[in-house]
Each structure stands twice: as structure tokens, then as C-alpha cells.
Amino acid sequence: MPLPIAIHENSTKHWAARAGSVAVILAIVYYLYLTATTSILQSVTEATIVAIAAVSLNLLLGYNGQISIGHSAFAGIASFVTGYTVGQWDWNPYQSLLVSVVICFIVGFLVGLPALRLKGPYLALVTLAVAFVWPTVAAQFLEQKLDDTKLKGLRLDPPTWTGLAGKREDRAIYMYWLGLVLLLVTYVIVRNLRKSRVGRSLVAVRDNETAAAVMGVNLRLTKTITFGISAALAAIAGWLFAAISDTILPNNFLILQAIIYLLALFLGGPATLTGPIVGAYTYYFVNKFIRENAGDWTFLPGLFQGDGVAPLLLAVVVIIFVFVAPFGLVGFFKTQGRRLMVVVPQPLRLTAVQPQHEHTSASSAAEAE
Amino acid sequence: MSVLLDVKGLVAGYGAVQVLEGLDLHVEEGEVAVILGANGAGKTTTMRAISGMIARKGSVTFAGTDITATAPNDIVKLGIAQVPQGRGTFTDLSVEDNLRAGAYIRKGGDSVDADMREWYDVFPRLRERRSQKAGSLSGGEQQMLAIARALMSKPKLLLCDEPSLGLAPIITQELFAILGRLNTERGLSIMVVEQNANLAVKIAHSVFVLETGTIVASGTAEEIANDDIVRKAYLGY
Amino acid sequence: MGDLPQYIINGLAIGAVYSLVALGLVVIYRGTGHLNFAQGEMALFATFIAWWIYDHGSTMWFAVIVAAIAAFAGGAIIEFGLMRPAGKKSPLAVVVVSIALFQGVNSLTTLVFKRSTDGVPFQSLFPNGADDFVEIGDGTIWYYQDIGVFLTVLVLTGLLFLLFQKTKIGLAMRMVANNPDSAKLSGVSTNKTLMLSWGISASLGAVAGAMIGGINVNITNFTMFEIFLLSSAAATLGGLDSPLGALVGGLSLGIIRSLVSSYPEDWPISEYINRSTAVAVAFVIILIVLVVRPSGLFGSSRVERV
Numbered sequence: 001m002p003l004p005i006a007i008h009e010n011s012t013k014h015w016a017a018r019a020g021s022v023a024v025i026l027a028i029v030y031y032l033y034l035t036a037t038t039s040i041l042q043s044v045t046e047a048t049i050v051a052i053a054a055v056s057l058n059l060l061l062g063y064n065g066q067i068s069i070g071h072s073a074f075a076g077i078a079s080f081v082t083g084y085t086v087g088q089w090d091w092n093p094y095q096s097l098l099v100s101v102v103i104c105f106i107v108g109f110l111v112g113l114p115a116l117r118l119k120g121p122y123l124a125l126v127t128l129a130v131a132f133v134w135p136t137v138a139a140q141f142l143e144q145k146l147d148d149t150k151l152k153g154l155r156l157d158p159p160t161w162t163g164l165a166g167k168r169e170d171r172a173i174y175m176y177w178l179g180l181v182l183l184l185v186t187y188v189i190v191r192n193l194r195k196s197r198v199g200r201s202l203v204a205v206r207d208n209e210t211a212a213a214v215m216g217v218n219l220r221l222t223k224t225i226t227f228g229i230s231a232a233l234a235a236i237a238g239w240l241f242a243a244i245s246d247t248i249l250p251n252n253f254l255i256l257q258a259i260i261y262l263l264a265l266f267l268g269g270p271a272t273l274t275g276p277i278v279g280a281y282t283y284y285f286v287n288k289f290i291r292e293n294a295g296d297w298t299f300l301p302g303l304f305q306g307d308g309v310a311p312l313l314l315a316v317v318v319i320i321f322v323f324v325a326p327f328g329l330v331g332f333f334k335t336q337g338r339r340l341m342v343v344v345p346q347p348l349r350l351t352a353v354q355p356q357h358e359h360t361s362a363s364s365a366a367e368a369e
Numbered sequence: 370m371s372v373l374l375d376v377k378g379l380v381a382g383y384g385a386v387q388v389l390e391g392l393d394l395h396v397e398e399g400e401v402a403v404i405l406g407a408n409g410a411g412k413t414t415t416m417r418a419i420s421g422m423i424a425r426k427g428s429v430t431f432a433g434t435d436i437t438a439t440a441p442n443d444i445v446k447l448g449i450a451q452v453p454q455g456r457g458t459f460t461d462l463s464v465e466d467n468l469r470a471g472a473y474i475r476k477g478g479d480s481v482d483a484d485m486r487e488w489y490d491v492f493p494r495l496r497e498r499r500s501q502k503a504g505s506l507s508g509g510e511q512q513m514l515a516i517a518r519a520l521m522s523k524p525k526l527l528l529c530d531e532p533s534l535g536l537a538p539i540i541t542q543e544l545f546a547i548l549g550r551l552n553t554e555r556g557l558s559i560m561v562v563e564q565n566a567n568l569a570v571k572i573a574h575s576v577f578v579l580e581t582g583t584i585v586a587s588g589t590a591e592e593i594a595n596d597d598i599v600r601k602a603y604l605g606y
Numbered sequence: 607m608g609d610l611p612q613y614i615i616n617g618l619a620i621g622a623v624y625s626l627v628a629l630g631l632v633v634i635y636r637g638t639g640h641l642n643f644a645q646g647e648m649a650l651f652a653t654f655i656a657w658w659i660y661d662h663g664s665t666m667w668f669a670v671i672v673a674a675i676a677a678f679a680g681g682a683i684i685e686f687g688l689m690r691p692a693g694k695k696s697p698l699a700v701v702v703v704s705i706a707l708f709q710g711v712n713s714l715t716t717l718v719f720k721r722s723t724d725g726v727p728f729q730s731l732f733p734n735g736a737d738d739f740v741e742i743g744d745g746t747i748w749y750y751q752d753i754g755v756f757l758t759v760l761v762l763t764g765l766l767f768l769l770f771q772k773t774k775i776g777l778a779m780r781m782v783a784n785n786p787d788s789a790k791l792s793g794v795s796t797n798k799t800l801m802l803s804w805g806i807s808a809s810l811g812a813v814a815g816a817m818i819g820g821i822n823v824n825i826t827n828f829t830m831f832e833i834f835l836l837s838s839a840a841a842t843l844g845g846l847d848s849p850l851g852a853l854v855g856g857l858s859l860g861i862i863r864s865l866v867s868s869y870p871e872d873w874p875i876s877e878y879i880n881r882s883t884a885v886a887v888a889f890v891i892i893l894i895v896l897v898v899r900p901s902g903l904f905g906s907s908r909v910e911r912v
Binding site for chain 3: 128262
Binding site: 420422440441442443445446450451453457458459460461462466469470471473474477518522 | 774777778780781783784785787788789790791792793794795796906
């Protein structure tokens with residue numbers, strides 16, 4: 001058979017290919033559940049936290065073009081709201097999740113307001129300020145309110161209907177599934193936003209603000225609401241962290257955390273739906289592998305032997321990555337995949353075209369992907 | 370007269386998009402060559418390909434030297450100065466610094482100062498505004514500045530990319546009068562890319578008509594002006 | 607408020623260090639449009655070079671000069687070997703590489719200079735004894751150490767200004783910053799200019815590292831992280847493409863920080879403000895300035911074409 005194989009969009013073959021890839025992912029997820037040790041499941045959940053945060057950042061940076069080095073703060077706020085409401089007021093943890101999401105939406109919206117006037121590195125600085133201020137504020141809050149330096153984590157027990165007990169292994173299994181479900185929810189929210197009219201206006205704003213405004217996109221509302229939603233999704237990551245942790249510290253969400261989200265997004269491929277997820281798991285496990293093993297690599301030159309070499313090796317790997325796949329892993333797989341298989345888009349059916357001017361013009365501006 | 374710039378089989382474009390598909394043209398020493406073409410014909414691409422700003426194939430020979438693989442900053446040193454489309458002035462630099470920027474490839478010193486005085490005489494408005502930022506100048510003044518800046522490098526060949534763009538008709542006329550004088554009084558070879566054909570053809574010795582990446586007609590200014598099809602399409606009468 | 611002059615003076619030295627790192631950021635930003643995330647860590651490495659040379663029996667001045675030269679070479683090599691190839695791949699690649707460098711250079715420092723994790727004592731270039739100060743006016747004192755740092759930065763800024771405004775190299779740098787295409791068409795090699803910019807920027811960082819080392823009389827592998835964050839804030843405050851902005855931004859930030867951490871006793875919200883929150887307050891002030899002036903105090907706002 002000659003390569004690449006051409007299949008038509010939405011044809012039976014295309015659906016089969018889609019179903020196939022979903023089946024493969026489900027199989028991996030289920031296989032891990034069956035075979036993985038507790039500590040591996042816990043690692044996956046930690047990576048899932050990064051993945052959720054990276055997906056939320058992708059909505060803001062990838063699709064709307066607004067950079068944020070402050071997403072660590074949003075996740076941190078959510079972890080604190082959760083830890084505090086559950087620890088001090090005995091709230092239901094899932095109720096705390098909702099409240100965290102709402103609070104982070106509001107904070108994100110507010111951060112989005114000054115961001116309206118700022119672009120590029122100037123915006124980066126404002127969000128950097130948020131990330132910088134957060135741990136200080138959190139520490140002050142603990143000191144003033146509780147005379148303490150930390151909050152208690154949730155160590156969430158599985159609900160009875162799962163049939164799991166409250167042991168460490170059971171908790172790990174429950175959090176593994178809960179984390180993946182939350183990631184799926186986040187993914188679906190971003191995916192639906194992206195494929196909708198709203199998503200096209202987001203991308204239009206990213207590519208050319210003036211042109212988008214002329215086409216009738218409300219710039220202020222689009223940008224601030226996107227900031228809010230993105231922060232709200234980051235809150236899910238913060239909640240998940242609170243749920244699996246024994247203690248919650250102001251220092252759990254420093255700027256470095258936000259930089260990890262950025263790296264995960266960049267490595268996976270910004271402005272692609274699966275990019276941040278692929279990037280997050282890759283980054284997390286490459287990092288983990290290097291940290292756990294670099295100390296034993298005696299083939300390295302003398303100076304570079306020992307555990308201390310891990311961050312350097314990670315940096316080298318990241319740099320090599322970006323040279324091999326400058327548009328992210330997903331971009332890389334797309335280009336490579338095209339050699340094997342191409343999806344031929346459906347021809348426009350004239351009957352399907354509605355005389356909605358804003359609709360068609362917005363979509364033409366949203367070609368960028 | 371000898372051939373100063375000789376372009377053969379020029380192929381260039383942007384990424385996967387090929388704009389020029391084997392273009393031939395040449396400029397004789399001491400003459401004004403005009404390239405006419407509509408929007409999207411590939412005029413600016415031709416200019417950028419000659420000056421080395423985009424990757425190119427084929428052959429570009431200048432004064433007997435093959436410059437097809439030469440970097441833009443080295444091409445200037447050989448004697449080709451380009452006034453890019455949209456003027457390409459250094460908007461944050463003062464008028465005087467813009468002129469010094471133009472003389473960047475020269476050793477500097479007294480001869481540069483003398484040249485600067487000379488171009489201030491040709492463009493007196495620039496002298497009045499010598500310490501202003503170039504970005505604060507009007508469109509016409511910026512175009513004058515761009516030409517003066519290019520001339521500061523003492524070029525053998527001046528490339529002008531749509532000098533009339535965005536200028537009032539009276540300014541455009543003045544501009545072409547100056548270009549004409551530069552050629553007749555100083556013997557400067559000039560290649561102009563223009564949509565405003567009437568003015569350009571008046572000062573031209575030879576004319577090339579560019580359509581979708583290839584030269585479709587060429588000849589002396591007179592021949593082209595008398596060619597019915599070209600006249601109707603580009604000269605409008 | 608009687609101590610106001612003293613607090614301002616206290617902020618000048620650290621502010622001058624911010625200015626210096628910020629200047630380095632501005633030099634690169636003007637040429638490339640990118641923030642160099644590794645600026646602080648590159649400076650850290652150079653500072654450890656200075657410490658190492660001093661530790662092997664040279665004078666501190668010599669050590670700092672050699673470190674600055676080494677940093678120049680290092681900066682140029684990073685531009686040539688990493689940043690330029692990355693820029694050809696995608697703009698994103700540049701950002702990722704500079705973030706990776708941020709981590710990589712820090713890690714390299716801890717590997718090459720084993721003691722950096724615990725910190726090493728750092729000899730100041732200036733007299734810094736308890737009595738080494740001059741009294742100016744009404745009980746306000748100014749330590750020689752702080753004067754030295756402040757003057758060094760002023761002199762370097764002045765030299766940089768002369769380089770930019772009065773030399774051909776400076777003209778080329780301004781041309782590349784303003785219009786890279788036209789710069790090429792005028793015969794400037796943008797590649798060499800960018801290497802030079804990176805070299806200069808890295809040297810400024812090396813000197814800044816030596817200054818902060820002298821102020822703290824100690825350096826660790828964490829020394830430059832906060833300095834870098836505050837300096838990038840200072841550069842942004844001043845306007846990322848303005849060297850003057852970097853100077854003013856850095857000094858203002860130093861003074862703001864000094865005032866905020868000195869004054870809390872008299873302020874109504876004083877119980878919430880201490881040394882660590884001072885940085886946060888400084889960030890909030892910058893945020894407010896940026897909302898009023900989105901391109902910083904001295905930055906140029908560019909008109910975007912549709």
C-alpha cells in the first residue's frame with residue numbers, strides 16, 4: 001500500500017481511527033490500574049496535576065495568546081481554599097472544589113483586568129507578580145489566622161460505592177481515577193470551548209486584536225473571561241494537590257511550578273488539544289527518571305557524576321527536545337504521522353453554509369491551527 | 370554600456386510558497402530600469418531576492434561578481450543599496466543617525482560628513498529635521514530620508530521598492546524628478562519597482578513587465594510605452 | 607519621616623544591582639525581542655568564576671575583570687550555539703531554551719563549584735568595615751561599600767550610553783534593535799551584533815553578581831534568583847527597550863523596597879508588612895505603574911499594523 005494512506009474526514013475509517021486511539025489510551029490507563037504499584041499510581045496522579053494545569057494554561061496562552069507565569073498562584077489559592085474550608089469548617093471536599101473553582105475564576109478575572117492593557121513580556125511580569133506575591137500572602141494568612149505555617153491536606157478517602165477501603169493503596173487507586181476524570185473534564189471543557197464560536201473568537205483575538213474587534217468580538221470580555229476560566233481550571237489542579245497531600249504549604253506553589261506548567265505546555269505543543277497533556281506526562285516522567293537514576297550513571301564524566309547532575313541533564317534533554325520538535329511533541333507527531341496517514345477534510349457543502357456573516361468571518365480568522 | 374546587474378532564472382519565495390519562477394532581467398550601467406507589475410506580481414520579492422533578504426536560486430551577477438550566495442550585508446558592500454518597501458527608516462533614530470546608518474559600510478570621517486552635507490542640499494527638509502526622530506517625519510520626508518540613507522553607502526546601483534507607496538501625487542512627482550536627476554547628473558544606475566507606471570516610465574531607459582513571477586514583456590521605455598497591451602494594462606490610456 | 611534620606615540611600619546600592627541586571631536584559635531584548643530567563647543564572651556562574659580566581663590567590667578586581675571577560679565569551683557562545691539555531695526553529699524554541707538554560711546553568715554551577723549549595727564567602731571590591739562610611743548631612747550615613755556599588759553601576763551605564771550613542775558598534779546595535787531588515791540592507795551583520803549584545807549583557811551580569819556578592823559578603827546558588835526576578839521587574843517598569851528605563855527602574859525598585867521594609871511601624875497595615883512582604887508590595891506598585899503606562903516608564907509603544 002502506498003504511503004501516506006488517505007482517509008476522508010468523518011468517514012467510517014476516520015471514526016475507526018479515532019475510536020482506535022481512544023481504545024489504546026483506555027487500555028493503557030486500565031493496564032496501569034491493574035498492574036502498577038501504589039507509588040507509580042501516585043506518580044501518575046502527580047503528573048495529572050501538572051497536566052490539568054498545563055491544559056488550563058493552554059486555553060489562555062495557546063488559544064488566547066495571553067502569557068501567564070502566575071498559574072502556580074491559582075492552583076495554590078485553590079489548594080489553600082480547600083485545605084482551609086475542609087480543615088477549619090469541616091466542609092465536604094467536593095463542595096470545596098466548586099468553591100475553589102469559583103474563587104479562582106474571580107481572581108483570574110481580576111488579574112485579567114490589568115492584563116487588558118498589557119502584552120507579551122509586560123503581561124508576563126504582571127502574572128509573575130501574582131506568582132511571587134502568592135506564597136508571601138499565604139504565609140502571612142496562616143500566621144495571622146492560624147498561628148501556623150501549614151494546612152492539613154485532605155488525604156481523601158474513597159467513597160463507599162467504589163468498594164475501596166481507606167488504606168494507602170486504595171486511596172492511591174481512587175485518586176488515580178479521580179485525577180484522570182478531572183483531567184478528562186478539563187480537557188472536554190477546553191475542547192468544547194475551542195470548537196465553539198467562543199473558541200474562534202479566542203483565536204481571533206490572539207492572532208489580531210484589531211481585526212477581531214472589527215469583526216465584532218468583545219475584546220475586554222473575551223480576554224478577562226478567558227483569564228477567569230483558565231484560572232478556574234487551574235484550581236482543579238490545586239484541589240487535586242490538596243486532596244492527595246498530607247500537608248499544604250505556601251511553598252508548594254512557587255514560580256518554579258508555573259514554569260513547569262509552561263515547559264509542559266511548550267514541550268507538548270501549545271494551541272493543540274492534546275499537547276499540554278502529552279507534554280505534562282512526558283516532562284514529569286522524564287524528570288522523575290533522570291532524578292532517580294542520574295546518580296548511578298557512571299559513564300558520565302567525573303564532574304557530572306552524582307545526583308546533582310539531574311537538573312542539568314533535564315535541561316539538556318529539554319533543549320534537545322525543542323530542537324527535534326520545535327512545535328511540540330504533538331506537532332512533531334502530526335508531521336511524522338502525515339507520512340503514514342492523511343485525513344482529507346470534508347469538502348464544504350454549500351447547503352450547510354448559513355448566511356451568518358460573523359460566523360463565517362470569525363472562522364476564517366481562526367485558521368491558525 | 371556594460372551590464373551592471375544580471376539576473377537569470379531567479380527562483381524565490383517564502384517557505385513552501387514559490388513566488389518567482391525563473392525570472393530574467395538586467396540593468397545596464399548608468400541606466401534606469403523599471404519593473405512594472407500589479408499587486409502580487411512578485412515585485413517586492415524580486416527586490417528582496419536580489420538584495421539577499423530571502424533565499425534564492427538561479428543566478429544574480431553584479432558587476433561581474435556572482436552574488437547569488439552572498440549575505441545581504443555583504444551585498445551592500447559591493448555597491449547595491451536598497452530602499453525597501455515601506456521605507457525601512459530607523460524610526461527611533463534621529464535623521465542624522467539614519468544617514469550615518471546608511472554610511473555604515475564606509476570608513477567614516479570627513480568624506481561621510483561631506484556626503485551628508487551634500488544630501489542635505491539635495492533634500493533641504495532633512496537638514497531642518499536632522500535631530501528629530503525619523504519616525505516623526507511625514508511619509509514623503511521619510512521616503513526622501515530612505516533614499517538619502519541608501520545613497521550614503523555610495524552605491525553603484527540603487528534599488529527602490531515602490532517609492533510612491535502612500536505618498537501624495539505631488540510628492541511622488543518630486544520624488545521621481547529627484548531620481549531622474551540622480552541618474553542624469555550623477556550617472557547613478559537605478560532599478561525601480563512601481564505600480565505608478567506613468568511617472569516611472571518617464572525616467573526609465575528600459576522597462577520590464579512582471580506578472581505572477583515571470584517577466585512577460587521587456588524593452589526600452591519607448592517600445593513599452595508603444596505596446597498596446599502593456600499601455601492599456603499599466604499606463605491606463 | 608526624619609530618616610527618609612537614610613532609607614533612600616540604603617536602597618540605592620541594591621537598586622543599582624537591579625539596574626545592572628536589568629540593563630543586561632534590555633540589551634538582549636532590544637536586539638531579539640526576547641527576555642533572557644537565564645540572565646541571572648549566567649551571572650551566577652560568572653560570579654563563582656570570580657570567587658574561584660580570588661580563592662586561588664588573585665586580587666578581587668582582577669578576578670572580577672577576568673570573570674566579566676569570560677562571561678562575555680560565554681554569552682556570545684550561547685547566542686551563537688543555542689539561541690540563534692533555536693530562533694531558526696521557532697520563537698517558542700527560544701523561550702524554552704532560555705528557560706532550560708535558567709535551570710541548566712544553575713545546576714552546572716553547583717556541579718562545577720561544589721560548595722555553591724552551602725554558599726561561599728565573597729570578598730567585596732570595596733572597603734566594607736563597620737566604620738567605612740561617610741556622614742552626609744544630618745546623621746545620614748553612606749557606606750563606602752554602597753557608594754562603590756552605586757558609582758560602579760553609574761560608570762558602567764555611562765560607558766554603555768557612550769557605546770550606544772557615540773560608536774559605530776553602538777549605531778549597529780541601535781539599527782538592529784530598531785529595524786533588523788534595514789540594518790542588514792545597510793551592511794550590518796546582525797549575527798555579529800547579536801553575539802556582541804549577548805556578550806555585553808553577560809558581562810554586565812558578571813559585574814552585577816560581583817556587586818551583590820560584595821553586599822551580601824556571600825554567594826550561594828540561590829543568590830541570583832530573586833535578583834533576576836526583581837531586575838526583570840525593574841526592566842519592565844522602566845520599559846524593556848529603554849536602557850535609561852532600566853537604570854531608573856532598578857534604582858526606584860531598590861528605593862521602594864528599602865522604604866517599604868523600613869517604614870511599616872507607622873503604617874496602618876504594618877502588621878502585614880515585613881522584609882519578605884516588601885518584595886510583594888514592590889511588585890504591586892510596579893503593577894499599578896504598568897496599568898497606567900503599559901510600556902513602562904520610558905519604553906516605546908509600537909503601533910501594530912493590521
